[in-house]
Amino acid sequence: MPATATATAEATSGPKSIHTVQGACPHDCPDTCALRITVEDGRVTRVAGDPEHPPTHGALCTKVSRYAERSYHPERVLTPLKRVGKKGEGRFEPVGWDEALDTIATRLKAIAARDPEAILPYSYAGTMGLVQGDGMAARFFHKLGASLLDRTICSSAGGEALAATYGGKVGMHVEFFAESRLILIWGSNPITSSVHFWNFAQQAKRAGAKLVCIDPRRTETAEKCHQHIALRPGTDGALALGVMHGLIVGGHVDDDYVARHVEGWPGLRERALQWPPERAAAVCGITADEVRALARDYGTTKPAAIRLNYGMQRVHGGGNAVRLVALLPCITGAWRHRAGGLLLSSSGWFKGARHDASLQRPDLLAGRTPRTLNMSTIGDALNHPGSPAFGPRVEAVVVYNSNPVAVAPHSGEVVRGFAREDLFTVVLEHFLTDTADHADVVLPATTQLEHWDAHTAYGHTYALLNRPAIEPLGGARSNAAIFRALAVRMGYTEPCFAQSDEAMAMSAFKAEHVDLDELAARGWSKLRIADAPFADGGFPTPGGKAWADAPGLGLPEHVANYECAEAAPELAARYPLAMISPPARHFLNSSFVNVASLRAAEREPLLEMHPADAIARGIADGAEVRVFNDRGEYHCKAAVSQRARPGVVNGLGIWWRKLGLNGTNVNELTHQRLTDIGRAPTFYDCLVEVAGVGEPFRVHAD
Numbered sequence: 001m002p003a004t005a006t007a008t009a010e011a012t013s014g015p016k017s018i019h020t021v022q023g024a025c026p027h028d029c030p031d032t033c034a035l036r037i038t039v040e041d042g043r044v045t046r047v048a049g050d051p052e053h054p055p056t057h058g059a060l061c062t063k064v065s066r067y068a069e070r071s072y073h074p075e076r077v078l079t080p081l082k083r084v085g086k087k088g089e090g091r092f093e094p095v096g097w098d099e100a101l102d103t104i105a106t107r108l109k110a111i112a113a114r115d116p117e118a119i120l121p122y123s124y125a126g127t128m129g130l131v132q133g134d135g136m137a138a139r140f141f142h143k144l145g146a147s148l149l150d151r152t153i154c155s156s157a158g159g160e161a162l163a164a165t166y167g168g169k170v171g172m173h174v175e176f177f178a179e180s181r182l183i184l185i186w187g188s189n190p191i192t193s194s195v196h197f198w199n200f201a202q203q204a205k206r207a208g209a210k211l212v213c214i215d216p217r218r219t220e221t222a223e224k225c226h227q228h229i230a231l232r233p234g235t236d237g238a239l240a241l242g243v244m245h246g247l248i249v250g251g252h253v254d255d256d257y258v259a260r261h262v263e264g265w266p267g268l269r270e271r272a273l274q275w276p277p278e279r280a281a282a283v284c285g286i287t288a289d290e291v292r293a294l295a296r297d298y299g300t301t302k303p304a305a306i307r308l309n310y311g312m313q314r315v316h317g318g319g320n321a322v323r324l325v326a327l328l329p330c331i332t333g334a335w336r337h338r339a340g341g342l343l344l345s346s347s348g349w350f351k352g353a354r355h356d357a358s359l360q361r362p363d364l365l366a367g368r369t370p371r372t373l374n375m376s377t378i379g380d381a382l383n384h385p386g387s388p389a390f391g392p393r394v395e396a397v398v399v400y401n402s403n404p405v406a407v408a409p410h411s412g413e414v415v416r417g418f419a420r421e422d423l424f425t426v427v428l429e430h431f432l433t434d435t436a437d438h439a440d441v442v443l444p445a446t447t448q449l450e451h452w453d454a455h456t457a458y459g460h461t462y463a464l465l466n467r468p469a470i471e472p473l474g475g476a477r478s479n480a481a482i483f484r485a486l487a488v489r490m491g492y493t494e495p496c497f498a499q500s501d502e503a504m505a506m507s508a509f510k511a512e513h514v515d516l517d518e519l520a521a522r523g524w525s526k527l528r529i530a531d532a533p534f535a536d537g538g539f540p541t542p543g544g545k546a547w548a549d550a551p552g553l554g555l556p557e558h559v560a561n562y563e564c565a566e567a568a569p570e571l572a573a574r575y576p577l578a579m580i581s582p583p584a585r586h587f588l589n590s591s592f593v594n595v596a597s598l599r600a601a602e603r604e605p606l607l608e609m610h611p612a613d614a615i616a617r618g619i620a621d622g623a624e625v626r627v628f629n630d631r632g633e634y635h636c637k638a639a640v641s642q643r644a645r646p647g648v649v650n651g652l653g654i655w656w657r658k659l660g661l662n663g664t665n666v667n668e669l670t671h672q673r674l675t676d677i678g679r680a681p682t683f684y685d686c687l688v689e690v691a692g693v694g695e696p697f698r699v700h701a702d
């Protein structure tokens with residue numbers, strides 16, 4: 001039986017056993033909730049939020065409250081599968097575990113004997129657990145000497161930019177937003193994607209704080225803020241420079257804080273003075289008064305907090321923009337107060353708290369330095385075998401915790417790569433996703449209800465533990481168990497390949513940083529971090545100062561999108577609409593798209609369009625449209641709505657291609673060019689045109 005946190009047998013009508021198990025939400029979300037899982041007669045009947053865990057506060061998002069529906073889904077893959085059709089057809093037959101593992105080990109051994117770098121692990125954050133993420137898997141691929149993966153698909157532009165400003169991915173405690181007087185919600189839609197942060201923002205709002213949302217899209221969050229600044233995508237750096245200008249001329253710079261705790265301010269000050277509100281407003285497509293008012297509010301309201309999110313760094317200049325925004329609280333000294341400062345990510349606080357080296361065992365590389373491939377350019381990496389840019393041909397890909405065929409940019413190229421008949425592909429999954437359809441062997445993985453794990457967070461500062469609530473369903477095995485079994489077949493004898501999931505989870509954190517007894521007893525424990533960590537400087541840079549002028553990068557500046565009228569006028573003439581593709585509320589990236597109740601809530605793939613853009617193209621609300629550019633074509637339904645600003649369309653993500661209208665999704669249109677900092681994808685830096693499918697809608701002249 002799996003261990004349980006609290007076992008409360010209750011007398012009910014029948015001989016029922018009921019108990020609750022303490023878990024953690026595994027998903028890629030800043031909130032990383034503490035879960036209470038109710039198990040009745042061996043079956044999970046309820047997944048609820050832990051009322052005692054402060055960020056979770058007893059509530060879950062719509063998606064994860066359906067986690068049991070997802071785990072018991074009739075289409076769960078519960079036995080290993082071997083391909084019988086053509087690549088991508090998704091036709092498989094069940095095979096036993098021994099046959100599946102032998103097939104894989106034989107193939108990997110043969111490839112590794114020639115060149116282990118021809119094998120590529122591909123994974124992201126399907127689960128963010130330290131055990132089922134890159135725990136046992138990392139040990140396996142390090143020992144093998146496989147290519148390394150640069151995990152850039154989400155946050156590396158912002159993450160590296162933050163590290164080039166504060167020295168790490170560190171920021172405010174989420175709880176203290178409740179005490180802020182001004183909150184800038186910048187490139188973030190928390191009602192959709194971080195509802196537990198929104199709870200704190202609402203507490204602040206009720207206490208009289210002003211909320212400002214900075215987002216090209218009129219999101220559910222923007223509607224509930226006092227002010228919405230609908231700037232053009234990819235212009236946040238210009239806005240931040242315009243705000244800095246306002247802070248300087250308005251006398252709102254905290255000279256004492258800047259002198260003691262900021263490196264390179266004189267140079268940045270000079271640069272910001274070249275950005276009067278009119279210049280910033282023209283670049284951002286907003287009014288100069290909006291820039292002035294934002295600077296005045298931000299300079300005069302204390303404490304002022306910024307919730308920055310990754311939505312604004314998925315463009316060419318995403319890294320520079322994050323540096324500029326992250327410097328604002330250093331210039332005003334907002335960090336002096338625990339309810340002031342900024343939060344983009346808190347994951348850096350966990351850096352010293354985990355036993356990274358013993359979890360991942362990079363020492364098993366034994367001096368080898370395999371090449372690194374960027375996950376965001378997987379399309380090119382698979383299609384240009386042997387090219388100087390990528391090195392040796394990729395002969396095998398092992399995918400776990402990710403669905404690249406749906407989520408990676410320029411999916412036409414990604415599909416072409418995964419369709420290579422000479423590529424050996426293994427996919428560890430819960431479902432037959434678009435990527436699993438391209439596998440030679442699919443291995444059934446357990447869900448969070450069925451395995452052990454330990455979790456950090458990137459939107460709060462608590463470590464969490466996940467205990468299994470039930471035994472694995474069918475023939476499913478945890479990722480760690482799968483790599484353990486493969487290691488045996490590869491002949492790896494190091495004791496680390498025999499370590500159990502439970503032992504890995506229980507030894508993930510260091511006692512100096514996390515109260516391990518509380519973690520074991522309650523399922524979560526807060527890291528020991530000062531309330532106002534940078535009140536007197538002490539940033540985790542080598543000299544303790546925040547960097548306006550960062551080593552190797554110089555001063556930050558506004559960098560225009562790759563695809564915009566300024567940088568690519570000829571392209572903008574053919575494709576005049578900028579497309580962003582932010583998350584849909586009921587999906588989590590491409591997860592949950594196959595959960596009927598959640599797909600029903602999203603109805604169909606949508607493209608939001610401003611009425612002016614729709615009328616100009618004769619497109620009616622609800623009409624099927626083709627969204628296209630030189631890379632491809634995506635069909636979806638038009639939602640004619642003020643949620644879109646003129647000139648910008650919002651293609652809500654991320655549908656499974658095979659569940660879309662024409663077998664594609666929004667990534668058919670995105671490209672593989674990378675950000676200025678962090679080698680990350682530029683999903684929201686994309687020009688398109690839209691046309692109706694079928695009869696154009698006629699505008700009546702009366």
Ligand SMILES: Nc1nc2c(c(=O)[nH]1)N[C@H]1C(S)=C(S)[C@@H](COP(=O)(O)OP(=O)(O)OC[C@H]3O[C@@H](n4cnc5c(=O)[nH]c(N)nc54)[C@H](O)[C@@H]3O)O[C@H]1N2
Nearest residue numbers: 187188189193217233234309310311312582583587588589
């Ligand atoms: N329901 C749901 N929740 C999720 C996810 C999901 O897919 N669905 N994804 C999860 C993941 S992987 C992540 S990384 C996190 C955070 O994921 P993020 O992608 O940061 O998600 P959002 O908070 O939705 O913020 C994105 C917002 O940025 C806006 N935006 C787009 N371009 C720009 C721009 O150039 N400038 C500005 N200022 N804003 C821009 C979009 O309109 C959108 O409202 O959320 C997680 N939570």
Ligand SMILES: Nc1nc2c(c(=O)[nH]1)N[C@H]1C(S)=C(S)[C@@H](COP(=O)(O)OP(=O)(O)OC[C@H]3O[C@@H](n4cnc5c(=O)[nH]c(N)nc54)[C@H](O)[C@@H]3O)O[C@H]1N2
Nearest residue numbers: 124125126127154401402403407428429445581589590591
């Ligand atoms: N156009 C566009 N594209 C985007 C984005 C966007 O905003 N717009 N957002 C980007 C962002 S922020 C991100 S983070 C990426 C996300 O990309 P991914 O990390 O690939 O996320 P998902 O699409 O949710 O796919 C995760 C897969 O892992 C599987 N999984 C979950 N738990 C387990 C487990 O324990 N074991 C195994 N073996 N599998 C498991 C799930 O079933 C799911 O199919 O997408 C990016 N792509």
Ligand SMILES: [Mo]
Nearest residue numbers: 028153154155
């Ligand atoms: Mo993400």
